[in-house]
Amino acid sequence: MIPVLDANADTLHGFFDRDLPPVVTVDPGTTVRFRTLDSGWSAGPHTGGERERVPEHAPGMGHALTGPVAVRGARPGMVLEVRIDDVVPAAWGTTYAGARRTAWNARLGIEQPAVLAWEIDVVAGTARNQHGQSVATRPFLGVIGMPPAEAGRHSTVPPRWHGGNLDCRELVAGSTLYLPIPVDGALLSVGDGHAAQGDGEVSGTAIECPMDRVDLTLGLRDRLFGNLPLTTPVARTPAGWVTMGLGDDLDEAAADAMDAMLDVLVALHGVGRSDALALASVAVDLRVTQVANQTFGVHAVLPPGAVRG
Amino acid sequence: MIPVLDANADTLHGFFDRDLPPVVTVDPGTTVRFRTLDSGWSAGPHTGGERERVPEHAPGMGHALTGPVAVRGARPGMVLEVRIDDVVPAAWGTTYAGARRTAWNARLGIEQPAVLAWEIDVVAGTARNQHGQSVATRPFLGVIGMPPAEAGRHSTVPPRWHGGNLDCRELVAGSTLYLPIPVDGALLSVGDGHAAQGDGEVSGTAIECPMDRVDLTLGLRDRLFGNLPLTTPVARTPAGWVTMGLGDDLDEAAADAMDAMLDVLVALHGVGRSDALALASVAVDLRVTQVANQTFGVHAVLPPGAVRG
Numbered sequence: 001m002i003p004v005l006d007a008n009a010d011t012l013h014g015f016f017d018r019d020l021p022p023v024v025t026v027d028p029g030t031t032v033r034f035r036t037l038d039s040g041w042s043a044g045p046h047t048g049g050e051r052e053r054v055p056e057h058a059p060g061m062g063h064a065l066t067g068p069v070a071v072r073g074a075r076p077g078m079v080l081e082v083r084i085d086d087v088v089p090a091a092w093g094t095t096y097a098g099a100r101r102t103a104w105n106a107r108l109g110i111e112q113p114a115v116l117a118w119e120i121d122v123v124a125g126t127a128r129n130q131h132g133q134s135v136a137t138r139p140f141l142g143v144i145g146m147p148p149a150e151a152g153r154h155s156t157v158p159p160r161w162h163g164g165n166l167d168c169r170e171l172v173a174g175s176t177l178y179l180p181i182p183v184d185g186a187l188l189s190v191g192d193g194h195a196a197q198g199d200g201e202v203s204g205t206a207i208e209c210p211m212d213r214v215d216l217t218l219g220l221r222d223r224l225f226g227n228l229p230l231t232t233p234v235a236r237t238p239a240g241w242v243t244m245g246l247g248d249d250l251d252e253a254a255a256d257a258m259d260a261m262l263d264v265l266v267a268l269h270g271v272g273r274s275d276a277l278a279l280a281s282v283a284v285d286l287r288v289t290q291v292a293n294q295t296f297g298v299h300a301v302l303p304p305g306a307v308r309g
Numbered sequence: 310m311i312p313v314l315d316a317n318a319d320t321l322h323g324f325f326d327r328d329l330p331p332v333v334t335v336d337p338g339t340t341v342r343f344r345t346l347d348s349g350w351s352a353g354p355h356t357g358g359e360r361e362r363v364p365e366h367a368p369g370m371g372h373a374l375t376g377p378v379a380v381r382g383a384r385p386g387m388v389l390e391v392r393i394d395d396v397v398p399a400a401w402g403t404t405y406a407g408a409r410r411t412a413w414n415a416r417l418g419i420e421q422p423a424v425l426a427w428e429i430d431v432v433a434g435t436a437r438n439q440h441g442q443s444v445a446t447r448p449f450l451g452v453i454g455m456p457p458a459e460a461g462r463h464s465t466v467p468p469r470w471h472g473g474n475l476d477c478r479e480l481v482a483g484s485t486l487y488l489p490i491p492v493d494g495a496l497l498s499v500g501d502g503h504a505a506q507g508d509g510e511v512s513g514t515a516i517e518c519p520m521d522r523v524d525l526t527l528g529l530r531d532r533l534f535g536n537l538p539l540t541t542p543v544a545r546t547p548a549g550w551v552t553m554g555l556g557d558d559l560d561e562a563a564a565d566a567m568d569a570m571l572d573v574l575v576a577l578h579g580v581g582r583s584d585a586l587a588l589a590s591v592a593v594d595l596r597v598t599q600v601a602n603q604t605f606g607v608h609a610v611l612p613p614g615a616v617r618g
Binding site: 095096097098104105107108109110111112113114115116128131132133134135136196197198199200201202203204205206207249250251254255258259262269271272273274275277278279280281282283284285286287288291296298300306307308309 | 404405406407413414416417418419420421422423424425437440441442443444445505506507508509510511512513514515516558559560563564567568571578580581582583584586587588589590591592593594595596597600605607609615616617618
């Protein structure tokens with residue numbers, strides 16, 4: 001019997017807060033099953049009118065998160081290992097564009113709001129919208145994170161070095177995400193299901209959907225590579241090693257992502273930092289994670305086998 | 310018999326200049342074969358000492374370019390269609406890191422220069438360096454471009470809306486690059502062979518190599534999509550449609566790339582601009598092209614079949 005966290009009044013919250021009591025405390029190595037709402041607390045699929053939200057929603061809430069889960073023995077400075085075993089979306093999702101006036105939308109000349117209501121075929125792995133356009137699904141959670149060490153309620157919107165609204169499309173099932181732990185017990189919360197998203201999340205939303213089932217196995221490590229403290233999110237995914245940079249602009253985020261990727265190359269290939277940069281120039285891909293979350297994201301990808309020897 | 314441009318005193322130049330006479334003038338639809346030096350005018354593989362350059366190199370020269378080729382009937386405002394039929398590297402290449410003091414290198418703590426000397430196995434499609442590390446090759450030209458409309462010599466370093474040092478790793482054989490034409494005759498020059506490069510070209514160089522053979526078929530079009538004037542580089546590649554943004558920083562480049570991608574989605578799927586942005590958020594990938602060339606690049610990729618209907 002694995003612990004199951006439904007999305008209900010016991011588990012739902014729309015902020016990060018280290019003082020929010022955990023719903024459950026588990027030993028390292030435990031698999032936990034989560035159910036999550038869509039990011040907007042929707043009670044059901046978009047039908048054209050005002051969205052109905054679940055009663056648990058309250059004004060000022062951010063993404064609908066399920067949790068927190070405490071991990072026994074987790075301490076600040078350690079690494080939380082989140083193995084993503086399974087991610088199964090619900091049968092519907094929604095994408096918005098132009099809903100907010102942002103510099104990005106203004107720059108792109110987006111003056112009308114648009115809503116795409118998607119029906120998701122979980123077995124076929126496709127989603128089809130009301131205009132008849134279809135895309136392949138590639139489900140992942142936008143938010144996997146822990147509360148900041150500082151007391152009080154914190155917004156769910158900006159991604160942080162200890163996770164949160166990372167919106168990295170590579171975090172599909174089969175991935176393991178490594179996050180620096182900011183608080184005792186780790187206190188992991190998850191949500192913001194995305195049935196599909198491109199690198200950049202350029203409208204500010206993906207296919208926002210509830211997740212019927214997300215199985216995560218939570219482990220603890222002292223370090224990820226050698227004696228090097230982990231300071232940013234790193235993942236091993238089907239697309240390869242992924243290091244995530246966060247910043248006020250894409251340039252800062254890109255430098256952070258590459259900085260962390262050089263650590264990976266040094267650890268994996270036993271090279272110096274300058275040789276690592278030369279190898280990265282040849283074999284590592286820098287991609288825009290998202291331009292949607294106040295703090296921007298860029299991730300670096302080292303595909304499997306891209307550098308041998 | 311297709312026109313063949315060797316890399317010699319008749320064809321080599323290290324700048325863009327609309328008044329440099331074309332080596333050959335061809336009709337639209339002609340395939341031209343180019344040979345190119347590596348970007349640094351090297352006379353042969355790196356052997357550890359000072360690089361020897363070909364005698365055609367002169368101080369102040371940028372990338373070693375082969376050309377120009379004039380296309381009969383090309384006029385400013387038209388679209389040059391560059392079909393990339395074949396790209397075959399020489400047997401060696403070089404990657405540098407930390408050779409220059411840049412803000413990016415300082416940010417990454419790169420204090421030592423590094424040189425990777427690669428042996429390229431063209432048949433196997435691999436490159437192996439002096440430390441025994443190997444990577445898969447994926448050859449393309451870093452520079453495909455035309456001179457600015459303004460008279461005089463222009464640096465080869467910054468990419469421009471009419472091409473040049475784009476350094477986009479997706480421009481492999483099988484791609485067609487569409488460029489707005491700035492000058493009568495188009496006056497295409499090419500060079501800067503890359504045997505392999507990651508998105509970002511983060512050390513400032515790829516596997517810099519001569520190309521033994523590059524076959525390009527040069528066409529002319531009035532427009533790319535409908536009546537819309539083309540204003541930035543766009544390509545159809547094995548990875549999908551690619552739109553390229555250029556800017557003083559990555560944020561500006563990202564917005565330019567997405568702006569052009571919305572035009573593509575509007576043209577291909579008959580949707581409005583807001584719906585196009587929503588579709589892009591789900592199905593388009595924003596990637597860092599390069600952080601190496603003064604003007605930064607971001608490209609947007611719409612993979613084949615990513616949006617159906």
